[in-house]
Amino acid sequence: MPWSTWSMNDWATRGERTADYDLLLDLPAARAAAGGGARAGLERALREAVRDGRLSPGTRLPSSRVLAGDLGLARNTVADAYAQLVAEGWLTARQGSGTTVAPRPAAVPGRAERAPVRRTPVAPVELVPDNATGLPYSLWPGSPDLSSFxxxxxxxxxxxxxxxxxxxxxxxxxxxxxxxxxxxxxxxxxxxxxxxxxxxxxxxxxxxxxxxxxxxxxxxxxxxxxxxxxxxxxxxxxxxxxxxxxxxxxxxxxxxxxxxxxxxxxxxxxxxxxxxxxxxxxxxxxxxxxxxxxxxxxxxxxxxxxxxxxxxxxxxxxxxxxxxxxxxxxxxxxxxxxxxxxxxxxxxxxxxxxxxxxxxxxxxxxxxxxxxxxxxxxxxxxxxxAYDRHVRRMRLHYRARRDRLVAALAEHAPHVRVSGIAAGLHAVLELPPETGPLQALVDRAHALGLALSGLPVYGAPTAHAPTSLVIGYATPPDHAFSGALSRLCEVLSPG
Missing domain, CATH: 3.40.640.10 (Type I PLP-dependent aspartate aminotransferase-like (Major domain))
Known part of the structure; x- marks a missing residue:
């Protein structure tokens, strides 16, 4: 189903932070159910999120300015929707404290009942993918940028x-x-x-x-x-x-x-x-x-x-x-x-x-x-x-890295098709048949000091699946990302 959320613009053009948060709203469906009006749709989406417990009492909502910008609505539309829900008792608003979800005396409908816990007691199994190659550069997927912790x-x-x-x-x-x-x-x-x-x-x-x-x-x-x-x-x-x-x-x-x-x-x-x-x-x-x-x-x-x-x-x-x-x-x-x-x-x-x-x-x-x-x-x-702010900052960081990866491949390896990049921390690079054996390409990257992961590492692709690499563009620290990209392009460049 289509969902709407506000974006990651918590870092203003001068680097300022805001106190706004992510929120998942089924805005298109709510607008349709409300007859297509933007304000009525937003009111319905927020009301349903409060009613079913996804927005619990005390949860702070974003400012009308940020929510309007991220949802593509007029600021007055958001402000009016907030005011209506405050009047209905769903939200509360105080000068200087923003808009929050109002307390409710009744239990949230649809929440699971408390289940009794029997405290009785198999040892955990901890398995780690083998990407510890010792190479100076890595585009192996599965890890964030640890330098950004x-x-x-x-x-x-x-x-x-x-x-x-x-x-x-x-x-x-x-x-x-x-x-x-x-x-x-x-x-x-x-x-x-x-x-x-x-x-x-x-x-x-x-x-x-x-x-x-x-x-x-x-x-x-x-x-x-x-x-x-x-x-x-x-x-x-x-x-x-x-x-x-x-x-x-x-x-x-x-x-x-x-x-x-x-x-x-x-x-x-x-x-x-x-x-x-x-x-x-x-x-x-x-x-x-x-x-x-x-x-x-x-x-x-x-x-x-x-x-x-x-x-x-x-x-x-x-x-x-x-x-x-x-x-x-x-x-x-x-x-x-x-x-x-x-x-x-x-x-x-x-x-x-x-x-x-x-x-x-x-x-x-x-x-x-x-x-x-x-x-x-x-x-x-x-x-x-702080968690919301960190996630939003890292979205911008990883999106910029993804864009650099796509731009570098378009310039140096235009024959490579990039997919799976609308979300997440990795991309799939589909290679043309003339690339040759995947293992030879991975070995060539290793010789340049770059760790790469082929699609077969993650299971058996279908018979007609193209030869592909899985590139983790989040993994390198900032100082190593340019070097990893240049080595990848060298490996993939024609001739």
Whole structure:
């Protein structure tokens, strides 16, 4: 479905920061339902976001100026919509404090009921792609620009979090993770990704790999034996699923994402990257999103949604989380590894109530709970708005890098077709047949000191798929990016 959000213009032309945030709004659908009027559509979209809990009480909304600019509306239209919702009691506005979601005495309709947690206890499996080549330059995908980690802002958040932490935070805590972080994530994921959950059904994991392992073992313990996976994807994930006892069934990937039409009753679960298929970069089409959630409802199967880089989009409207369409059948998996750094070892699962107890038991057996201090810091980082500001800044940074990559290839290797670049941190370079064997090209890059990744690393492409490279343009630090690009162009240049 089409979604609208405001863009990443939190860095003004002189470098100033604003306090505005990302928000996922189904504005086109709301305008259609409201009869096509811009103001009525915005009012309806905001009202629905508050009503269904994606915007929780106290959530601050962007200024009318920023929201108007990012949505392409007149500022008066946004201001009038805000004023109407304030008059209706959905929002509150105070001079100097901005516009926020009003408190509500009643529980949010549609939120999952609190499920009892049985605190009972399989060791985590941590698998890392082998991209440690020792070469001075790397365009290997899967990592952000580590040199851009927000050290000062993170350090300030850590000091505030440590000062405010209750004494009990330093003891053995809930296997699901600290309540401060689960509450902050519940609000953030609803606002930015359209995830429908609450803090009780969120679990903090020591990385995405641990989260997948916990869920896989829980599914196996409940009788699942087969899980469908995209034929192209992170190879370690398939290994991890098999280690948990699950047989992996490949699903072909095309221009509309995974071929979910080929799912049947033989698989009890499916793992998808619907917002930005890894590594092809295509989103799961609206028809297939509807089809796979319908399949899960009719069969009782579970969908694991890997939203590994859903916050980074550039040339298209953001795709809301699949979980929002079927919260009772989708496990949403998110991570700070791409938005911040993999070294934090912070990821999260939004779990349907019927899976919560089983996954909590697995987490307790694995390590009881994830480290506390970074959880508290991330909660403070999100709550203060620093996380939104960092993500928006990095969008601009990665988009500029992507544009440099595309421009360099257009100049030096125009025969190479670039795809999968509307979102995310990597691109797919489709090479013409005359390029020759892919391994020879990778070896030539290695001789120049550049690490490259070919598409076959991530699975078996279809018989007619072109020879392709998967280029992680986020990976190099700033000082190495130009050198990596020049070596790539040298490798790909004709002759």
């Amino acid at each position: 927000p050290r000062a802002a993170w350090s300030a958040a850590a000091r505030r979090a440590l000062a405010a932490a209750p004494n009990e935070a330093f003891g053995y805590t809930d296997p699901r993770g600290r309540p401060e972080l689960r509450a902050a994530l519940s609000t953030y994921l609803a606002r930015v990704r359209g995830v429908r959950t609450d803090p009780e059904h969120l679990m903090i994991c020591t990385g995405y790999v641990q989260g997948v392992g916990l869920l896989a073992r829980a599914l196996y313990g409940r009788g699942a034996r087969r899980i469908a996976v995209e034929a192209l994807g992170f190879p370690d994930t398939r290994t991890l699923l098999r280690t948990a006892g699950l047989e992996t069934v490949p699903l072909d990937v095309d221009g509309d994402g995974a071929r979910v039409d080929r799912l049947d009753g033989s698989a009890q679960a499916v793992l998808l990257t619907p917002a930005h298929q890894f590594p092809t970069g295509v989103p799961l089409s609206p028809g297939r999103r509807t089809a796979v959630t319908g399949w899960a409802r009719s069969t009782g199967a579970v969908i694991l949604e890997d939203d590994y880089d859903g916050e980074f989009r550039y040339d298209r409207q953001p795709v809301g989380a699949l979980q929002g369409l079927a919260p009772g059948h989708v496990v949403y998996a998110g991570t700070a590894s791409k938005s911040l750094a993999p070294g934090l070892r912070l990821a999260w699962l939004a779990l349907p109530p019927h899976l919560l107890d089983a996954v909590v038991r697995e987490k307790r057996m694995a390590d009881h709970h994830s480290p506390v201090l970074d959880q508290l810091t991330l909660a403070e980082f999100i709550g203060s708005g």
